[in-house]
Amino acid sequence: MAAKDTARDVGRRAAGHPWFHRLSRAGLAARGVLYLLIGWLALLIASGHGGKEADKQGALRAIADRPGGWAVLCLLAAGFAGLALWQFAEALYGRPLPQGRRKRMRFPAAFRGLTYTVGCVGTIGFLFGLGHTSSDQQSRAMSARAMAEPGGRWAVLAVGAGFVVWGAVTLVNAGRRAFRDELATDEMGPVAHWIVQPLGMVGNIARGLIGGAVGAFLAYAAISFEPDRAQGLDGVLREFAATPAGGWGLAVIALGVVTFGLYSFCEVRWRKVEAVEPQDDGPPGA
Known part of the structure; x- marks a missing residue:
């Protein structure tokens, strides 16, 4: 028990170090760069000039094709590592929010930590x-492998339903402006409030719509038992162009993705990144 407590104390001190906070903010900047590039690629597709997939792989290829791209990719990998460590710290020690020690607050942080770990490894x-395959190819291959296993069809359906629920929650929270709870709003001036709030609302609405659409395609692939129906980020974005709104529909969503990228840079400045363990909000497992 003593060794466990010592390890926890060491981890808590590391998570509270200023350099750890800087690494977390660097990760938010890396996320912003990625969203800006994905949104830009989607805009190119909407205008009929897109040659690369509008997903993470397409964004990484766009970076790699530029001078100094390898160094930028290294920085992005380090940024995603910082994001993963930060989210795992919040899962372990609590989030800087009211009732931040409760499981319902810390479990999503653990899930985000896993997501950012996958991003870093990728x-x-x-x-x-x-890993140069597109998100569509990855989604279809993973769905096919899962459905080939006993019960895999239901696992894919569960993942799809999870994305749909996440998308719905993100949309509701965007409307409620719940993202403000994660920001040091007391440090913002009137102009910053005027800029950050609409960026957060529009950016999170776009994320919610895209995440829900990814989940819907996964769920449909599981229900129809057709793995090829699954879509990754690129495929989902292109599906918006297939709606009656056409390229304009995709352009609107793409601008939303760009907006979230800009909002991520606002989070670099004002996001609460201090993993805390409040003592006044009940037991950790409540």
């Missing part, structure tokens, strides 16, 4: 020439 793999 970026490193890209650096070494691995």
